[in-house]
Amino acid sequence: MVLMRNFCVLIVFLIVCFAQVVCAHADNFKPVVIYQGNIENNSFNVSIHEGVKRFSGRTGLNCTEVVSGLEPEQYYRSVKKYADGGYSPVFLLYGNQFDNLVDFVRDYPGTRFIVLDTVYDEPNMYSFVLAEHEGSFLAGALAAMSSKSKTIGFVSVADIPFIRRFWCGYVQGAKYIDPQITVLEGFIGSYTGSWFDGNATSALANGMMDMGADVIYQAAGGAGAAVLEAVADRSKLGIGVDVNQNGLYPGSVLTSMVKRTDKTVFAALMLAKRGIWRDNYKRLGLEQDAVGLVFDENNKSLVSRKMRARIERIRKDIVLGIISVHDFTEDLKCFDRADR
Amino acid sequence: MTVLIDKDTKFHSVALHLVLVLLLGLLVPITAGMIITLEHEQLKLEDELSEFHSETLKTLVESTEDAMLSFSPEGVRNIVGTLLKDKRIVSIEVFSEIFDLYLLRVSKETPDSQFDSFSMRETVVKDGEVLGYVLVEVDNGWIIPRVDEARNHIILLFSSMFFGALLLVVPAIYFKILKPLRRLAQQADILSKGELGVACVWQGQDELSMLGKTLDGMRSKLNENFNVMKEMAVTDELTGLPNRHGFAEDIKKNMDLSRRYKRPLSIAIFDLDYFKAINDTYGHGVGDDVLKEFARLVCSRIRNTDLFARIGGEEFVMVMPETPIEAATTLVNEIREVVSSQPFAHGEKVTTSIGLTSYTGVEELDELLEAADKGLYQAKRNGRDQVVVQS
DSSP states (O other): OHHHHHHHHHHHHHHHHHHHHHHHHHHOOBOEEEEESOSTTOHHHHHHHHHHHHHHHHHOOOOEEEEEOSSHHHHHHHHHHHHHTTOBSEEETTSSSSTTHHHHHHTOTTSOEEEESOOOOOTTEEEEEEOHHHHHHHHHHHHHHHOSSSEEEEEESOOOHHHHHHHHHHHHHHHHHOTTOEEEEEEOOOOTTGGGOHHHHHHHHHHHHHTTOOEEEEEOGGGHHHHHHHHHHTTOEEEEEESOOTTTSTTTEEEEEEEOHHHHHHHHHHHHHTTOOOOSEEEEOGGGTSEEEOOOGGGTTTSOHHHHHHHHHHHHHHHTTSSOOOOHHHHTOOOOGGGO | OHHHHHHHHHHHHHHHHHHHHHHHHHHHHHHHHHHHHHHHHHHHHHHHHHHHHHHHHHHHHHHHHHHHHHTOHHHHHHHHHHHHTSTTEEEEEEEETTTTEEEEEEESOBTTBOOOEEEEEEEEEETTEEEEEEEEEEEGGGHHHHHHHHHHHHHHHHHHHHHHHHHHHHHHHIIIIIHHHHHHHHHHHHHHTTOTTOOOOOOSSSHHHHHHHHHHHHHHHHHHHHHHHHHHHHBOTTTOSBOHHHHHHHHHHHHHHHHHHTOOEEEEEEEETTHHHHHHHHOHHHHHHHHHHHHHHHHHHSOTTOEEEEOSSSEEEEEEETOOHHHHHHHHHHHHHHHHHSBOTTSSBOOEEEEEEEOOSSOOHHHHHHHHHHHHHHHHHTTSSSEEEOO
């Protein structure tokens, strides 16, 4: 009898354990989004925050939002803290923000990590990639159409593959319109606070304008607004990034290459909430309206109907695969369409 | 003549009428058929397009359901990429309600190439949850070149039908109706002019040929009757000699010849003596027999060129061309003697009194006959059975 009862208890215990293992991921929805620096001054962070807000509003579920310091060490500590605290999924917004990320992730096999814009082949890492190269292609095309000096520029911070995607798409777009066009490039380099170092980026932009550039695309995060300001000061054209920056310097911002990171984060949260972890990699591009150019009242005078129609046609051709935009991160090389 | 013209006009209007009826009878159904076929073709194409539209939508709904649930744009992209190769599709939208994101949104439309498109949208629902929607726009303009092509084919087909029918019907109408009608009209025209001698041969067994045959039969019958009547008009029925009518024409001709060539011409009038008494005594039958025998007797004696006619009850006239009065006197005397020398049918002899005169080229026929009549009167007065020459 006692043996029988013990056996039953054992069976029930085993069943419960097994069920817990099976349901572990689904039941454990405790998301955390960890920002670096602050939210307000970084358009990228603002966009993510939008997505989180929309998710909470729609589902009524909470999502923890944490702001860490700018140092990679600070960021690493925040991530470790929440991973240890049983949070899952953990949103690593900047992907490659600290060293040994992959090793770190392997230490937490029961925790799911969601990274943006970077792809890792780890079973508990889920990558959401925006096709910035496609949006940048359109930005390059529009820049080439607008440039009178036939020299355009690209300003960014860290010369890393992720940023090179922007640059590469931009160059391809410009050369698609005008194979002879000159595309200047400049990176201020990676150092603490570099993503907010407007002085360095504006100096770089001024240098390019001295060399004849009349349209400059910035993919410089918090240091990007300074580029647009420098360009506006010299009555040249700038191209915004991440969010709609057309209104920052109306008449001087040709367009903005928006990344709907908010949509990406919303979709990622929704997938996590629904426990759908089928693919480790999701890509969002022009066809989802996840990247693209903004045409509004602020740049109406800068973009003619004809230019707009041409951009629409290019967008359609990219979506339909008639134009294929090379992604720099695939092979760390930039194919120039004109050279192909 | 008026009747003839009327007939002519009528004939033309028949041809015109036939042509009009033919054109109308061919054109109206052919045009109607063409329009109906065209409409049908257009409807068929429209149906085809709309069926394609809903099929596409159905395919999309089925194939994107899972992609909407798991948010996999890649899967959708492959399907849409295949679908978009079809010219009819203008745009496709696959929207995931759950993730508040387009899985895919693509349009072939640009500001410079607009389509006359029609869109259908279907919400995708699974287990009571709205997953999102699928929207497909198709190009209504797709059917336009196809309708045009179909119209060209149909017009070609129907025009060849029309001209083919004309090619068959027009010669048939011409040869079977218009030509016989014209022939009939000509035939009637000839008939109406009194040309009864012109025959018209009809072959074939159709109504118009039969009519033509009937008409020709009528003509030949009329011709026969007319000839008989003409004969009757110039011939004395009893004796077979020309009567006053028949004789007048010939004598005039002889007088003309005589005058023209200054040739002698003599005329004699015979009258049977006491003929009334024969009639009264033996009856009219015998009288007629006497007249017949007399005529035969005289005819057997005269020359071929001489004319002999009965111009009254028992009065005969004889014209002798190329005969001077002396020779004429001898001739008629011979005849008188032959007549009076033998008995007639009733067994008695009959004598004849003769007045003779010659034509000088100036007298009218009446005057000439009057002169001969005077001679005859004189012969009667002188005791009958004799010849009196009256100059």
